[in-house]
Amino acid sequence: xxxxxxxxxxxKRFGAVQANKDICLQVPAGTIHGIIxxxxxxxxxxxSIIYGFYEAxxxxxxxDGKRVDIRSSQDAINAGIGMVHQHFMLVENFSVLENxxxxxxxxAVLKNGxxxxxxxxxxxxxxxxxxIDVDAIVEELPVGLQQRVEILKALYRGARIxxxxxxxxxxxxxxxxxxxxxxKALKDQGVTVLLITHKxxxxxxxxxxxxxxxxxxxxxxxxxTHTSKEDLAELxxxxxxxxxxxxDDAQPSEVLLSARDLSQFDSQGVKRLKDVSLELRAGxxxxxxxxxxxxxxxxxxxxxGIAPMSEGEVHFxxxxxxxxxxxxAAQMRDLKMAHVPEDRHKMGLVTGFEAYExxxxxxxxxxDYNGKVLMNRKAMLDExxxxxxxxxxxxxxxxxxxxxxxxxxxxxxxxxxxVEQNPEVLLIGQPTRxxxxxxxxxxHEQIVKLRDSGKAILLVSVELDEIMALSxxxxxxxxxxxxxxxxxxxxxxxxxxxxxxxxxQKEQEDEEQEGESA
Amino acid sequence: xxxxxxxxxxxTMRVSTPLIFAALAGLYSExxxxxxxxxxxxxxxxxxxxxxxxxVFGSAWVGLCFGILASxxxxxxxxxxxxxxxxxxxxxxxxINTIVAxxxxxxxxxxxxxxxxxxxxxxxxxxxxxxxxxxxxxESVPVIGAIYSNLLSGHNILVYxxxxxxxxxxxxxxxxRFGLRLRAVGENPHAVDTxxxxxxxxxxxxxxxxxxxxxxAGAYLSTAHNAGFLKDMSAGKGYMALAALIxxxxxxxxxxxxxxxxxxxxxxxxxxxxxxxPGIGEVPxxxxxxxxxxxxxxxxxxxxxxxxxxxxxxRPYVKERA
Numbered sequence: 001x002x003x004x005x006x007x008x009x010x011x012k013r014f015g016a017v018q019a020n021k022d023i024c025l026q027v028p029a030g031t032i033h034g035i036i037x038x039x040x041x042x043x044x045x046x047x048s049i050i051y052g053f054y055e056a057x058x059x060x061x062x063x064d065g066k067r068v069d070i071r072s073s074q075d076a077i078n079a080g081i082g083m084v085h086q087h088f089m090l091v092e093n094f095s096v097l098e099n100x101x102x103x104x105x106x107x108a109v110l111k112n113g114x115x116x117x118x119x120x121x122x123x124x125x126x127x128x129x130x131x132i133d134v135d136a137i138v139e140e141l142p143v144g145l146q147q148r149v150e151i152l153k154a155l156y157r158g159a160r161i162x163x164x165x166x167x168x169x170x171x172x173x174x175x176x177x178x179x180x181x182x183x184k185a186l187k188d189q190g191v192t193v194l195l196i197t198h199k200x201x202x203x204x205x206x207x208x209x210x211x212x213x214x215x216x217x218x219x220x221x222x223x224x225t226h227t228s229k230e231d232l233a234e235l236x237x238x239x240x241x242x243x244x245x246x247x248d249d250a251q252p253s254e255v256l257l258s259a260r261d262l263s264q265f266d267s268q269g270v271k272r273l274k275d276v277s278l279e280l281r282a283g284x285x286x287x288x289x290x291x292x293x294x295x296x297x298x299x300x301x302x303x304x305g306i307a308p309m310s311e312g313e314v315h316f317x318x319x320x321x322x323x324x325x326x327x328x329a330a331q332m333r334d335l336k337m338a339h340v341p342e343d344r345h346k347m348g349l350v351t352g353f354e355a356y357e358x359x360x361x362x363x364x365x366x367x368d369y370n371g372k373v374l375m376n377r378k379a380m381l382d383e384x385x386x387x388x389x390x391x392x393x394x395x396x397x398x399x400x401x402x403x404x405x406x407x408x409x410x411x412x413x414x415x416x417x418x419v420e421q422n423p424e425v426l427l428i429g430q431p432t433r434x435x436x437x438x439x440x441x442x443x444h445e446q447i448v449k450l451r452d453s454g455k456a457i458l459l460v461s462v463e464l465d466e467i468m469a470l471s472x473x474x475x476x477x478x479x480x481x482x483x484x485x486x487x488x489x490x491x492x493x494x495x496x497x498x499x500x501x502x503x504x505q506k507e508q509e510d511e512e513q514e515g516e517s518a
Numbered sequence: 519x520x521x522x523x524x525x526x527x528x529x530t531m532r533v534s535t536p537l538i539f540a541a542l543a544g545l546y547s548e549x550x551x552x553x554x555x556x557x558x559x560x561x562x563x564x565x566x567x568x569x570x571x572x573x574v575f576g577s578a579w580v581g582l583c584f585g586i587l588a589s590x591x592x593x594x595x596x597x598x599x600x601x602x603x604x605x606x607x608x609x610x611x612x613x614i615n616t617i618v619a620x621x622x623x624x625x626x627x628x629x630x631x632x633x634x635x636x637x638x639x640x641x642x643x644x645x646x647x648x649x650x651x652x653x654x655x656x657e658s659v660p661v662i663g664a665i666y667s668n669l670l671s672g673h674n675i676l677v678y679x680x681x682x683x684x685x686x687x688x689x690x691x692x693x694x695r696f697g698l699r700l701r702a703v704g705e706n707p708h709a710v711d712t713x714x715x716x717x718x719x720x721x722x723x724x725x726x727x728x729x730x731x732x733x734x735a736g737a738y739l740s741t742a743h744n745a746g747f748l749k750d751m752s753a754g755k756g757y758m759a760l761a762a763l764i765x766x767x768x769x770x771x772x773x774x775x776x777x778x779x780x781x782x783x784x785x786x787x788x789x790x791x792x793x794x795x796p797g798i799g800e801v802p803x804x805x806x807x808x809x810x811x812x813x814x815x816x817x818x819x820x821x822x823x824x825x826x827x828x829x830x831x832x833r834p835y836v837k838e839r840a
Binding site for chain 2: 051053072073074075076077083085087089090091092093094098099101102103104105107108109110111113153
């Protein structure tokens with residue numbers, strides 16, 4: 001039996017970067033095939049080639065044993081390939097139905113096609129247990145359902161091969177579990193699934209086979225039952241890595257920052273942050289867990305002074321900060337609060353700046369970097385060189401534009417900038433988003449080191465592994481409010497996952513329901 | 519009083535016509551994600567081309583064809599800059615407006631030597647008013663007669679076409695495959711691209727429609743409303759149409775209502791010339807002419823809520839994912 005999809009010697013080069021090199025891959029029909037690799041390993045490029053976004057420089061693709069020429073997404077769709085993108089390709093103010101038929105309308109006038117689509121969607125929904133209200137507006141649906149629309153879109157076009165690019169990044173653990181059940185159902189119906197991820201747990205839990213990519217090359221193919229997390233992790237980075245962080249128990253002492261009933265309304269008058277109270281002690285790492293978009297960003301913005309609070313008060317460094325007596329980000333910096341923002345491209349760096357310029361942002365008025373009139377370029381360069389050596393930033397070139405560093409190295413520039421100012425409190429958002437495993441280790445060590453030197457750290461991350469590995473205490477946020485707090489020792493994925501979905505109080509009921517549906 | 523009202527509404531229809539064409543033109547363009555500040559230039563270009571061709575060939579219809587050609591040509595320049603070369607939409611639009619403002623006068627002097635005007639159009643070179651059947655007979659019937667004979671009857675074909683374009687546009691935008699894709703391209707071009715549809719092609723087609731409609735607006739100005747081309751005769755109608763488009767939140771029927779409101783204010787302004795209001799005195803015409811703009815600002819500022827345009831508007835589509 002021929003493979004559902006086979007790649008032969010696919011290579012792709014972007015300028016100086018060899019994104020894919022001689023990639024060969026064979027995926028048997030009706031299996032779930034995982035492709036794992038670090039960020040920047042070339043997974044997304046490879047999938048973009050299969051889906052016709054890019055054309056490969058060399059090599060070719062075979063579907064069901066026949067060579068196909070994929071030059072556009074339309075070619076891919078015609079070959080029976082569907083893709084669920086990491087960032088959903090949905091028109092947000094369209095209904096589910098409109099999104100599904102876009103590009104496959106079945107006639108110049110919508111009326112004819114839309115009735116048929118409604119029927120077909122109902123059939124698909126039943127066959128694959130993908131229930132959805134087809135008239136709902138997409139932006140009003142939770143992300144889990146939006147993803148379902150993406151899957152339906154592909155199936156509606158008759159996809160027999162479904163590619164999912166990092167599908168769980170935006171989902172709660174429960175939603176992710178549901179997704180994997182759907183994938184199993186698809187597999188049972190003979191659909192071939194290609195699952196792209198950097199999360200080992202998902203590979204182990206759901207795939208039949210797994211291929212590992214590293215630096216643009218396919219380095220290994222394994223049957224999932226014949227491999228292990230450790231084995232795969234090693235293949236991904238090419239060396240032994242630890243997935244946990246070595247750290248001693250925290251020695252929390254005095255409260256450095258306390259927030260009481262913090263609230264924030266957005267410009268539409270919606271309460272985004274709801275009466276959040278917390279205390280941050282010297283020598284501890286407080287982790288804020290939660291699905292992205294549940295008020296963590298607002299909390300970071302309010303605490304760091306980027307956005308004013310609407311209600312509540314913050315006590316910090318002997319000051320009381322309220323809505324009436326706010327302090328802006330610069331003033332908070334002066335009080336020795338450092339902030340590593342969640343989105344380093346938008347808020348952490350000016351990507352057009354050279355590294356040494358980016359390395360003083362926010363502290364550019366410090367006398368260390370300034371002469372009488374002009375900035376002291378030499379001091380800035382010296383400091384940047386020092387930090388690059390200390391933090392192992394590669395390449396160690398202070399004149400390289402920050403945009404040209406990899407994600408991990410950009411992040412090191414930002415974290416080094418904030419940590420080296422010796423702050424009392426460090427707010428840090430998504431410290432390792434888009435960062436390689438090797439660099440993650442380094443960043444985690446530095447955060448623990450800072451804690452051990454008696455500083456307070458507030459860590460916001462959507463990665464549960466990271467929260468559990470680093471935090472001493474964990475607060476869970478849902479819909480703008482704190483829904484639970486627990487000691488890191490008592491935390492496991494399941495408890496946190498339920499809290500993140502605000503389902504921990506009704507856990508019992510859910511279990512009963514799950515039992516029924518299974 | 520009633521007769522005055524009918525007269526003013528009649529005038530409203532006449533002055534609203536180019537606004538409706540232009541605002542619908544903008545609707546197609548902006549719904550597809552292309553900012554079109556160049557409506558003004560396209561109207562003016564078409565007005566000149568239509569008047570020039572009509573006077574040379576002695577036919578309003580030939581004039582209309584040339585007007586549309588000129589306007590579509592300008593729209594394609596805009597498309598080449600904004601779609602193919604991912605240029606800034608505003609810069610390209612302003613460039614078109616500036617070029618056309620100068621070029622029309624220059625060409626007109628070169629060809630006709632009449633100080634920037636085209637020869638006055640007579641007979642078939644203009645679109646003439648159409649009288650509805652029985653309009654004369656109906657005139658004496660109270661109310662209905664006045665509405666039928668004086669308000670509805672007696673306009674030229676382009677006026678009726680403009681009003682007919684509103685339901686047509688509604689149908690195209692909301693009920694056809696092209697409309698669905700057009701709206702999707704303006705909201706999230708990536709979704710369209712991944713669905714296997716060419717983003718550029720949809721945007722170019724939207725701009726062609728935009729060009730045709732602006733062509734109609736321009737031809738109306740010079741070969742129907744007036745009898746020849748005058749320097750800068752578009753007089754800000756393109757910008758006014760843009761305001762109506764935002765005011766109507768990029769939807770055909772509200773856009774029509776906005777155009778009619780602006781047209782009505784214009785008719786009031788004409789009517790109020792020299793009229794002395796007791797206690798206030800003579801109202802300067804400028805005070806009324808500025809009303810549509812003041813109204814747009816005021817209403818947008820608070821009364822009708824936020825005008826949220828197509829999400830991807832003004833952003834060139836780059837294939838690489840964010």
